[in-house]
Amino acid sequence: MHKKLYIPGPIEVSPEILEAMATPMIGHRMPEYAHLHKGVTDKLKQLMSTDDRVFLSTSSAFGAMEGAVRNLVGKRCANFCNGAFSDKWHKVTLSCGKEADPFNVEWGEPITPELVDSALSTGKYDAITLIHNETSTGVMSPLPEIAEVLRKYPDVVSIVDTVSSMSALNIPVSELAIDCCVFGVQKAFALPPGLAVFTASERALERAKTVPGRGYYFDFLEFLAADEKDNTPSTPCISLIYAMDRQLERIFAEGLEQRWQRHADMANFMRNWVQEQGFGILPAEGYRSITLTCATNDRGVDLGLVKKRLGERGIAFDDGYGKLKGRTFRIAHMGDMKIADLEQITTEMERILQDL
Ligand SMILES: Cc1ncc(COP(=O)(O)O)c(C=O)c1O
Structure with missing residues (x-):
């Protein structure tokens, strides 16, 4: 049963989406894929109100979350922790060999602009990780107020997980000073798992150029080069991208x-x-x-x-x-x-x- x-x-997936996943396969170096890729990334930019690059990552959300710290933490990262996924992100940051400090609040509490301000005012950090909607505790932290604080620190790259909130409310990525916004598709997008999306601002891409040890699979500069050709560095989950295309059409139709x-x-x-x-x-x-x-x-x-x-x-x-x-x-x-x-x-x- x-x-x-x-x-x-994961969330219940509509039959229409499962049907889109059964679209006959194409090769990712064929023009048909470039067409699909561009359509999907353009619609995602519209949804997220940003002109930043939007990349499609064949991984769960944590793949792109790990990639973001690998690419964007140069000096030291402030990980804001208020639940299971943000706690894990701190561990992931350390396991990537990065210098990082956790800023912990009780599970069930939000990350406040005051906490972000006091952490960044030390001048120790050039990147932060923050989870907008901590799914483990059902807490949504106040992004617009935090964005006000981030504007005071132009050298700090902000990496924000909107895994379980993107598309359920307005999250205008550029207006909210988010340099790298990451989400998976098995939450509010109601797609089967296996695809993650992330944005990269100019500032994020400039930072990536200066950070060694980015690896290959999640190297933002590889994504950038591939995106110039409406493509991905490695073979993408084409069936899921068809599903995303259909879901975006449904989102805009609603x-x-x-x-x-x-x-x-x-x-x-x-x-x-x-x-x-x-x-x-x-x-x-x-x-x-x-x-x-x-x-x-x-x-x-x-x-x-x-x-x-x-x-x-x-x-x-x-x-x-x-x-x-x-x-x-x-x-x-x-x-x-x-x-x-x-x-x-x-x-x-x-x-x-x-x-x-
Ligand atoms: C807020 C948040 N971040 C990250 C993750 C991890 O996502 P994934 O399992 O797709 O790597 C989850 C999964 O539930 C989540 O809710």
Whole structure:
């Protein structure tokens, strides 16, 4: 039995997208691929409101996240850590042989502009990593306010993970002073996993030229040279790029404003429901993710059992990430989902909670 996905990624994939993936294969050095590549990167630039380069990486998000630190950290990196993925990014930065310091806040808290300012005011760093939407805790940090701070530090290259937020709300990459914006496609884009997208500003590309040890697979300068020919350095996941092309068409057909509103409406629906049911929400108001709700288990229910019962009903449910397992649960509301999908899981959950 297929379990319908309410976990925060991978997200349920529409039949139309799966169909696009079955498009007959082409060679990536054929003109047909260059045409596809240009169409996809142009649409992504429009979606992200940027004229920066947009590169397609055949990897999961962490491939491009590792590539970004390899290419862009020259002197020392400030890793802002407020959950499982940002903590991991610090470890990845160190494992690439880079000098780096973690700036930790409690899981469930946002990264604040004040924290970014105090870290950068030391003058020790020439790059930062920041996760916009920490999927492990359902926290969304305030990008526009952080961007104001970044403007004070023109020598610092900003690397921002929008893995679980890109396309669900307006993230104008250039206006937000993001030099390298990275995301995977298995979250709000609702595509199967295996493709990551990243942008590179002029400043990022200039930095990459000065940084040794960039490797090959994720070398930004290799991506740049290939992009001149609407191509990628290595054989790309062409089927997924067809799927991305179709999904971008669907996104623009829905309309960006409408898409952002749909995500905001779903987030409101889910936040209201968890509170009506006597659960809490981990992040404080103002920092709650628009693409998932991370609820605190204030009723002390056996979340493992809830997960099992939902599974028997054909629903995949997440009972907390890492050290938050059992203490929180996360419900996704992103991609192609609608309120009706949320009503389905909440109805089933109400029945299960009544029986427990
Ligand atoms: C915010 C965030 N960053 C990074 C990742 C890692 O992505 P991947 O598993 O595609 O490498 C995830 C995955 O859930 C994520 O949610």
